[in-house]
Amino acid sequence: MKRKISLILITLLAGIWIMNADPSFCANEDASSENGIWQNLSPQEKDRLRDQYRAFKSLPEARRNAILKNYKKFQSLSKEDQARLKNNFARYQSMTPEEKQQIREKFQRWRLLPPEKKRIMRQQYRQFHQMPPMQQQQMIKRYQHLKGTGAPPGRQQGVMENRGRGGRSH
Numbered sequence: 001m002k003r004k005i006s007l008i009l010i011t012l013l014a015g016i017w018i019m020n021a022d023p024s025f026c027a028n029e030d031a032s033s034e035n036g037i038w039q040n041l042s043p044q045e046k047d048r049l050r051d052q053y054r055a056f057k058s059l060p061e062a063r064r065n066a067i068l069k070n071y072k073k074f075q076s077l078s079k080e081d082q083a084r085l086k087n088n089f090a091r092y093q094s095m096t097p098e099e100k101q102q103i104r105e106k107f108q109r110w111r112l113l114p115p116e117k118k119r120i121m122r123q124q125y126r127q128f129h130q131m132p133p134m135q136q137q138q139m140i141k142r143y144q145h146l147k148g149t150g151a152p153p154g155r156q157q158g159v160m161e162n163r164g165r166g167g168r169s170h
Helices: 002-020 029-033 043-058 061-076 079-093 097-112 115-130 133-149 157-164
Strands: none
16 A cells, blocks of 8 residues: 555656656756746745656656556546545545554555455445435444444344244344
8 A cells, every 4th residue: 555655646746747847857947947837936846846856767767657657547537536536645645654554454455355355345335325325324324333233233132142043022
């Protein structure tokens, strides 16, 4: 997960570099000032962009290519999906180290799931989000109850025990 998050961050940074300035600005500031982008940056932004570009150029070629590939993939997304990814990344950045660790652990567990289990989970996720909000709330409540007690809501332990012995509870 940590690798994926850093790839997303680097991809976004690479995209900003590519969108906002010609990479040749490090060698020749005038080259990118023709389009007006460079001249509108503050000195701090120019310094930061130079540093980021140098950091990018210092990466192994395979890593730079992966970043550019991810950036192109990001660019192919709808504006809504791009905004969602940026929002998710900002939310991740604002998390505590413990929360980030939980996210990484969940991602690792997800990566280890067999493809069929992932497919089923994605399908269930889509079904859940197609439910009306009231039904979603009921499902969440039921899940929380099951998680806390191990028994479906509205059923007492004694009822379940009687049914297990073939008896009925009225």
